[in-house]
Amino acid sequence: MLIRIDPGSGVAIYDQIAASVRSDASRGVLRPGDRLPAARELADALDVNIHTVLRAYQNLRDEGLIDLRRGRGAVVTEAAVTGAALVDAVRALVADARRDGVGPQTLIALIREEYPA
């Protein structure tokens, strides 16, 4: 699985970790039952604090995408892959936006308008 972290992006690191796991699940790289790397290993690889990784994992658990069990680690749930069909739609949307010269901020704003929290 690919975890992308850009400290300069202004987005909290733990949100970036969680977003990467979500997108890996959508791409089909992570399947239900797969185990995420131990928080310590991921923290070491990303050169971030272990609590940052744990916070990302806890958020993912709260969303129902992973199960956190003592001794078993973080396990991907069935729910994590149900959004997979969306990825194609998002790719198409981004391609359209690029073609029409719509920037990422504008596109995100448009989505927010359609889908308020």
Next chain:
Amino acid sequence: MTLPTTHTERPRRARMPLSIWIVAVVLPLLVGLVAVAVQLAWLPELPEQIVVHWGPDGPDGYGPVWSTTVLTASVILGLVVMFAAILSIPRGAAPTAIHKFLAVTSLAVSLLLGVGVTATLGIQRGLDDLSQVPDITPWMLVAFLAALVAGVVAWFLLPKAVTPVTDPQEAAPLRLSPGERSVWIADTRLSGSAFVVIMLTVGLALVATVFAVVVSDGQGWPVLFVPLLLLVVCGAGIAWRVRVDPAGITVRSRPFGWPRTSIPASEIAAVQTSQVDPLAEFGGWGWRWAPGRNFGVISRGGEAIEVTRRDGRRFTVTVDDAETGAALLAAYAGGSPAA
């Protein structure tokens, strides 16, 4: 539903020419049959206890007369099943040099065993006193020569070896923003068929050694360490974790994290994805060396990350979603290790 993009299709299961099966299976089975038939025909002329092992100073192991025939039949049959299993796995073009080598080895080993073991009975016919058993060395040389000659002849009679197609593709580096620290982690484990072949091999070694120890009344028990060592070595080659980070690529055996290997990003000259055929290129699975200064962690056939170092040495690891891992590694490669 979207599935991970497979940029190259997995090659079809290889079709071995008939001649490979004749050399690897039919002829060795014939050798085994003839050996067993000859041994059974000699049975009335043999003493009940016979010499089954020769040490540097002559006979040093004794066993019941039936043990030799059982050993001949089971070991040759086991070997043939093992070679047949290995040869039924490969995908892509066939026969490669490794396929030919396996087939020829099957024939040579069965001849070595068939001729050699049968000769140990032949020289003991009509003897009452086991101390009169003549030297076995000349017959061992005959068996060895027969195996060697048959192997060489079979090699040249078999079709010319083909070179495996690996279809290497230069990895397109992932676009990273300045300061980005991304990590790619993937697990890879031995394919089912490879696992079966390895267990078959270790099992065969174990059965043969236990049999030898039992037949010789517990003499030579230290031999049992050989299959046990084999088991430990194989245990370190079942599952791995591959990690690509700003420092480079690391592959560790799981679950102990050892043995491991890593290549710093600064030493990497090129990153490619390729299709690996374990037998044809690496001669098997696990931690492997291949000709052409290529070292590999080979768990299965199919997609792999291939790294070329600045000094020309290569490293290959078979892993799912190799394209993504290779793309990230290519992005970090050649640069100074990120702080």
